[in-house]
Amino acid sequence: MATAANLPSPPPCDAAPPPRPRPRNLADLFWSFTWLALQGFGGVLAVVQRELVEKKRWMTNEEFVEEWAVAQIMPGPNVVNLSIMIGDRYFGLRGALAALAGMLTFPLILVLALAVIYAEFASHPAVAGALRGMGAVAAGLIAGVGIKLFASIKNHPLGRPLCVVFTALTIMAMVVLRWPLWWTLPVIGGAACLLTWRKLAP
Incomplete structure (x- = not known):
């Protein structure tokens, strides 16, 4: 009959995940x-x-x-x-x-x-x-x-449909309207950042 000392111990529930890969040096x-x-x-x-x-x-x-x-x-x-x-x-x-x-x-x-x-x-x-x-x-x-x-x-806070809308607006601004990058990023990117911040704000 197996004694308690011989029984395998259950794995710890809170075992740490393996270390994440990173540059060695x-x-x-x-x-x-x-x-x-x-x-x-x-x-x-x-x-x-x-x-x-x-x-x-x-x-x-x-x-x-x-x-x-x-x-x-x-x-x-x-x-x-x-x-x-x-x-x-x-x-x-x-x-x-x-x-x-x-x-x-x-x-x-x-x-x-x-x-x-x-x-x-x-x-x-x-x-x-x-x-x-x-x-x-x-x-x-x-x-x-x-x-x-x-x-x-x-898993973006805005949800995938709204992210698709921002993607389409960015493509339209760059390809159709030919906005320069320094206009596209502040206008469309700024709007996306503001909406995300309001979504995450308590």
Whole structure:
């Protein structure tokens, strides 16, 4: 007959969840953003989402949408702003500088080399056609990521129908009315922020 001492103890009810993935050190941060930047030809949004959310799992889709929105309204390139925010989150100022260095160092060298090559062959019809084809691919990448991230608004305080309305208004402002970004963000983005704040306010 099994005694109480021999019985397996039940698992604790309040067991802590496994630790969330995060960069191991500054070198990991630097090389991760270097690799991310070197992949970002034409469709950097798709690369950033895949690397940070799906592969490394440093962020959830919801966090990515929120922080990308913040990075977009700040001056400077969106992905550079995002890299600084993530580096600062994990390692403070040193992390922000390491992530920024990863985003800029090797891509800068590569872009300078490509600029010299492009200057030689820019007038060639095949080069111009290849670049137009790459533009179509970049548009497809951005559209695909937009559809993928749309699922993250299901828990938004405004609800999915109103989020769809704001999405449609933004597309209309940019594509049909041709509003510049510095008009679209304050007007439509500001209205969305105000409605969300009123929804969450006690």
